[in-house]
Amino acid sequence: MLDSFIPVAGAHFLALLSPGPDFILIARGALLSGWRASVRVCLGVALGNAVFIALAVGGFALIAPGGLLFRAVRWAGAVYLFYLGVRFWRAASAARGGVVGVGGAANAAPGAGFLAGLASALLNPKNGLFYMSLFSVLAARATPTGVQALYGLWMFTVVLGWDLLVARLLIARGRAPGVLRHGPWVERVAAVLMVALGMGVLLA
Template sequence: MEQFLIVAFAHFLALLSPGPDFFLVARSSVSAGWRVASGACLGIALANGVFIVSAFAGLAILRDGGALFIALQVAGAGYLLYIGTLFLRHAGQTQLATVGEPTAVSGWWRCMGMGFVSGILNPKNALFYASLASMVASSSGAWKTVYAGWMFSIVLAWDLLVAIAIGNRRVLRRFARALPWLERLSGALLITLAMALLGHLVSG
């Protein structure tokens, strides 16, 4: 139980640091409401689930320096550049009136796809779960199942909480003037992350 608490705490602390997944959930919630953004939340959780299973199974894609992992990093950098550019291009165009309207099924599925791509192309997720897997390597299969279920559930719950909080109409009205600048800042941060990742690959 002590090991479980340590692993669970480390996992939750990692969730608190904003990254590409956070920005995607936030913008989806602002532009379409938390119900549509819940699709992105599920997609991100599913991507995390893939990494969790891969880490516990010891698959080679999570080995730093391997060809598969390098390919994942390059693809991730490309996706960060795409999302960052998208944020910058559409900054200030978000219509807050759409928040709270009935959920569009097509928008939900699109958000889920973007969430999955964002999560699966995030090298930080791969390395993080690989490091956690090393902590529980000696645990039984039953305990690993408990860890996996807990991590998946917490990722989904946390992202849903973020979506609901940010998609609140009262909160959005208070920050309406700041939203364009927040979108620009988010886009710039994502592009900076992408360039830093590419720089690391080149220098490495």
């Protein structure tokens, strides 16, 4: 069990270090809206990962490269990233006093950050492909389903713990003088990055 766990856990953690739309959402929330908003985004991201993990453990290879579902998720993900980019840019334009809430006006509804994180994770085809590939290797090694489930639980915990740690570190940074005053620029940077990621998803 240990000989499989170490490479699996290592590959999973290295994948977490690669910044993507989830990271941008968490960073934006941490810098502009504080701990509670960030926790909701982190929970949404972790649950979205958990859905793919559960599918992978169950052996449902639904996200196959070039398949219809993969293309649908890719296009939906790109549209969602474009939507977030436009929404962030509009929030920056409408900002007054340099303080902007996560997701602009949409964040007024409780759970908006959670839904944004959940959608970001679920509409990222790379998440599905990563977990399907990882658990396909485990299945090929005849790793028992129960052990795979434990791996999945570990991955969910690591995703949530890592995202919360990143949010906490960025919140400390966000309290520095002048960060909130430049909130609209944080929004604009997030907007540009989201649109760039959307383009990358389409051109990949």
